[in-house]
Amino acid sequence: MKRRIPLLIVLLTGIFGAVAFFVPHPAIRAADETMRNDVNRIIAAFSLVLGVGSIVQHHLLKIRRKAQFWSYSYITIVALVITAIIGLFGGIDVSRPGILPTRIGNFSFHIQTLYSNMMVPLAATMFSLLAFFMSSAAYRAFRARNLEATLLLLAAFILMLGSVPLGRIIHRQLPAFAEWILAVPNTASKRGILFGVELGIFATSLKIILGIERGWLGGGGK
Amino acid sequence: MLPLFLFLTSISPPEAVCARDVPNDEGGKILVVWQRSNDPNVLGYQVLRQKKGSEEWETLAFLGRLANRYTDDQAENRIHYRYQILAHSESETAVSEPSDYAFAIPHWFDLTTLPALVGTLLFSFIFVYFINRAKRDKGLFIRRIAGLDAVEEALGRATEMGRATLYVPGLSSMADVATIASLNILGEVAKKTAQFGTPLIVPVADPIVYTVAREVVKESYTTAGRPDAFHQDIVFFVTDQQFAFAAAVDGIMTREQPATNFLIGMFWAESLILAETGAATGAIQIAGTDAIAQLPFFITACDYTLIGEELYAASAYISREPLLLGAIKGQDYTKALITFLILILTILALGFNLPVLKWL
Amino acid sequence: MSEPRENILVHLLRIDRRYIYLILWLVIMLPLIFPFRIQPKPTPPVQQLFNYIDTMPENKALVISVDFTPDTRAELQPMVVALLRHAFAIKRRVGILAISVYGLGLGEEAIREVTAEFNAHALTHEDSVIYGEDYVFWGWTTPVLTVMLGMGERITNVFPVDYYGNRTESLPVMRHIKNYDDIGILTSIAASAIPLSWINFAQVQFGVNLSCGITAVSAADFYPYVNSGQFIGMLAGMKGAAEYEQLVAERMKKNGMDWALRNRGTEAMSSQTAAHLAIMGFILLGNIAYFATRGKRK
Numbered sequence: 006m007k008r009r010i011p012l013l014i015v016l017l018t019g020i021f022g023a024v025a026f027f028v029p030h031p032a033i034r035a036a037d038e039t040m041r042n043d044v045n046r047i048i049a050a051f052s053l054v055l056g057v058g059s060i061v062q063h064h065l066l067k068i069r070r071k072a073q074f075w076s077y078s079y080i081t082i083v084a085l086v087i088t089a090i091i092g093l094f095g096g097i098d099v100s101r102p103g104i105l106p107t108r109i110g111n112f113s114f115h116i117q118t119l120y121s122n123m124m125v126p127l128a129a130t131m132f133s134l135l136a137f138f139m140s141s142a143a144y145r146a147f148r149a150r151n152l153e154a155t156l157l158l159l160a161a162f163i164l165m166l167g168s169v170p171l172g173r174i175i176h177r178q179l180p181a182f183a184e185w186i187l188a189v190p191n192t193a194s195k196r197g198i199l200f201g202v203e204l205g206i207f208a209t210s211l212k213i214i215l216g217i218e219r220g221w222l223g224g225g226g227k
Numbered sequence: 228m229l230p231l232f233l234f235l236t237s238i239s240p241p242e243a244v245c246a247r248d249v250p251n252d253e254g255g256k257i258l259v260v261w262q263r264s265n266d267p268n269v270l271g272y273q274v275l276r277q278k279k280g281s282e283e284w285e286t287l288a289f290l291g292r293l294a295n296r297y298t299d300d301q302a303e304n305r306i307h308y309r310y311q312i313l314a315h316s317e318s319e320t321a322v323s324e325p326s327d328y329a330f331a332i333p334h335w336f337d338l339t340t341l342p343a344l345v346g347t348l349l350f351s352f353i354f355v356y357f358i359n360r361a362k363r364d365k366g367l368f369i370r371r372i373a374g375l376d377a378v379e380e381a382l383g384r385a386t387e388m389g390r391a392t393l394y395v396p397g398l399s400s401m402a403d404v405a406t407i408a409s410l411n412i413l414g415e416v417a418k419k420t421a422q423f424g425t426p427l428i429v430p431v432a433d434p435i436v437y438t439v440a441r442e443v444v445k446e447s448y449t450t451a452g453r454p455d456a457f458h459q460d461i462v463f464f465v466t467d468q469q470f471a472f473a474a475a476v477d478g479i480m481t482r483e484q485p486a487t488n489f490l491i492g493m494f495w496a497e498s499l500i501l502a503e504t505g506a507a508t509g510a511i512q513i514a515g516t517d518a519i520a521q522l523p524f525f526i527t528a529c530d531y532t533l534i535g536e537e538l539y540a541a542s543a544y545i546s547r548e549p550l551l552l553g554a555i556k557g558q559d560y561t562k563a564l565i566t567f568l569i570l571i572l573t574i575l576a577l578g579f580n581l582p583v584l585k586w587l
Numbered sequence: 588m589s590e591p592r593e594n595i596l597v598h599l600l601r602i603d604r605r606y607i608y609l610i611l612w613l614v615i616m617l618p619l620i621f622p623f624r625i626q627p628k629p630t631p632p633v634q635q636l637f638n639y640i641d642t643m644p645e646n647k648a649l650v651i652s653v654d655f656t657p658d659t660r661a662e663l664q665p666m667v668v669a670l671l672r673h674a675f676a677i678k679r680r681v682g683i684l685a686i687s688v689y690g691l692g693l694g695e696e697a698i699r700e701v702t703a704e705f706n707a708h709a710l711t712h713e714d715s716v717i718y719g720e721d722y723v724f725w726g727w728t729t730p731v732l733t734v735m736l737g738m739g740e741r742i743t744n745v746f747p748v749d750y751y752g753n754r755t756e757s758l759p760v761m762r763h764i765k766n767y768d769d770i771g772i773l774t775s776i777a778a779s780a781i782p783l784s785w786i787n788f789a790q791v792q793f794g795v796n797l798s799c800g801i802t803a804v805s806a807a808d809f810y811p812y813v814n815s816g817q818f819i820g821m822l823a824g825m826k827g828a829a830e831y832e833q834l835v836a837e838r839m840k841k842n843g844m845d846w847a848l849r850n851r852g853t854e855a856m857s858s859q860t861a862a863h864l865a866i867m868g869f870i871l872l873g874n875i876a877y878f879a880t881r882g883k884r885k
Contacts (some may be wrong), residue, residue, distance in 0.1 A: 220411030
């Protein structure tokens with residue numbers, strides 16, 4: 006029973022989702038929109054509570070157990086609580102203050118201030134790491150070990166040359182050739198892979214709707 | 228005389244005004260088409276509508292001089308309307324004949340989706356056939372997938388080293404089939420970590436995925452006969468912010484030093500940030516995604532990578548369940564059929580100049 | 588080959604990645620401090636987008652969907668700024684929205700910057716860029732699907748209130764931008780797959796013209812859609828932004844707006860070019876070391 010009910014819900018909603026694609030009638034469209042917008046939103050709201058619960062529980066447990074690096078967990082929990090309080094009660098910025106005083110003299114710590122001065126630089130730092138990781142990965146991986154690797158190396162080299170002025174100095178048509186590699190062979194191979202991916206998606210969806218694939222229920226299902 | 232003649236000339240009205248229900252829609256729409264006035268002085272058109280039984284003409288829209296169609300999306304279903312088009316010049320107005328009455332109705336089938344319906348039914352039939360065949364024929368052959376063969380070895384290594392296994396089910400939501408495929412694989416991996424007694428760490432970036440992943444792991448531990456080994460802390464939600472999540476997972480990799488990292492599901496620009504950090508800690512890494520732009524990064528920085536459709540075949544491959552293997556066979560035959568069709572249609576289009584795209 | 592030289596090459600093959608990081612850091616930082624001038628030549632996808640917007644009918648609006656988050660600000664924000672400059676320079680109406688809530692601050696930042704530039708040079712009311720008349724910032728709402736589908740019917744229903752709390756129906760500009768029919772082109776600036784959702788929902792169902800601006804790292808994903816014409820043009824990464832900036836600067840100059848504005852994408856080109864050359868150098872070095880020591884490693 007514990008398994009049958011979820012499987013039945015999946016079967017019915019799965020078939021309904023497919024039917025809604027083919028039937029434009031308002032009765033079906035309205036039900037589909039309710040499913041996609043309202044039901045999804047309600048589930049998301051509940052799961053957010055579970056998400057916050059999970060992060061708090063995870064770190065409290067670490068602190069209680071004095072697990073390795075447990076002191077960092079304090080930072081997470083304190084940051085979570087303070088950001089939530091400022092976000093909920095402290096107003097958006099200087100021109101739109103909230104009920105909590107979030108300004109001392111010229112120094113403001115509204116949510117927009119926290120966003121601009123903490124979140125933006127922290128997130129941008131993580132993204133910038135990509136340049137460093139890419140160069141070290143390219144150094145290790147782009148070696149002409151065999152034919153495939155050599156082709157990969159050449160394509161990468163031409164693309165990089167095409168995007169710097171040096172490329173045009175070497176040959177006037179090199180940037181156009183680099184663009185062609187992206188637009189033609191790259192697109193062709195990408196479509197080939199996409200083709201398999203879409204069929205995989207189709208097969209997985211069908212397996213789940215028909216209840217053959219039960220991995221998402223924890224497997225087995227006997 | 229000539230200037231006076233020009234002054235007296237009135238502009239010609241739009242002709243052949245025709246109204247009809249917009250096909251294949253949810254109703255409430257009537258398409259009005261007309262022949263433009265060929266007078267160069269016309270500046271634009273005004274669309275008027277009259278309900279049957281009413282005397283009143285209401286203005287629906289003012290359109291530019293190149294307009295020759297208008298979709299009335301304010302029509303009530305099953306109410307008869309007729310339309311009239313006014314052509315305006317700087318100083319004059321010409322009125323067309325009214326159209327015949329037309330009415331909008333909601334449709335029960337969108338005919339433009341017919342090829343998709345035929346395709347869906349055909350492919351579903353092929354799948355069901357092979358799934359049924361798999362029940363009888365147990366020896367279906369599936370080619371080796373190195374990344375999946377390595378799962379057991381990688382988990383064994385973590386057990387020997389007494390270190391944890393990290394499983395990241397991508398950063399997307401449950402709406403992404405790649406995430407569902409990843410959770411299917413997580414189920415199989417969790418069964419094995421439960422059997423081997425290896426610690427498992429599953430950080431998640433979406434609250435709904437977190438809820439499902441926790442249930443999957445819990446069920447797997449129960450199926451493997453080790454419900455006692457499951458604890459709430461295995462699966463935990465981190466954040467839905469892409470790079471904050473990447474920072475958190477990088478932190479886990481460097482602090483906990485897992486022996487094996489699984490990066491399976493939907494990834495974006497954070498893929499290399501995760502994979503390179505994992506490579507730097509010396510972990511065996513198995514990645515899998517259908518995000519094509521991220522594949523080169525995973526191939527470069529990971530030991531094994533499941534490319535595109537291999538991700539969707541993985542749970543069948545690991546579990547060796549005949550029904551799931553049957554579905555893979557169905558997938559392969561469907562692919563062969565589509566490839567064959569593309570070839571034939573390309574030959575027909577290029578060799579015989581037939582308008583094949585119009586048939587689809 | 589002598590022993591010590593071979594040893595160096597073997598070491599080079601197994602070089603600590605931190606040395607690579609250090610060199611790359613220097614290569615990126617130095618041109619930012621001592622820049623050299625690089626003017627990229629526009630690639631076809633960038634030129635196509637520019638031409639399309641430049642020749643768009645007067646009654647059609649440009650809509651920019653700020654679909655990225657702060658992490659990619661350096662790479663994508665110059666695109667928003669350049670597009671806004673272009674639209675204001677040729678006097679087209681602009682609508683701005685954010686699909687990601689984190690994009691709100693970025694949209695606001697770009698609007699403030701560009702409107703200040705134009706209004707600082709305006710001599711008449713005509714020259715000024717005025718909120719509610721020439722442009723509107725609809726803000727953010729959720730879920731994504733409701734936004735993309737709802738905008739096809741009536742934008743004021745999707746965004747009853749704009750980012751600043753005004754009722755959108757009360758804004759004069761909204762009389763001219765009712766739904767997708769009034770939008771000449773919608774450009775989604777993103778670091779994720781959101782531009783594809785715009786295709787799936789807004790274009791497939793309502794036929795709106797689309798284009799996109801995306802990070803260089805995900806550009807390869809979008810080429811199939813540029814080739815198929817589903818995106819009229821694309822700005823790929825900082826280079827795409829720099830190319831668009833050049834085209835906009837030329838257009839503004841032609842329109843008598845030679846204001847010497849900052850072009851952040853173009854400014855970063857020297858640093859990016861140096862980094863590309865450094866990475867090519869690394870790859871070459873790695874291969875030289877690989878081939879030179881092949882015999883020994885066997």
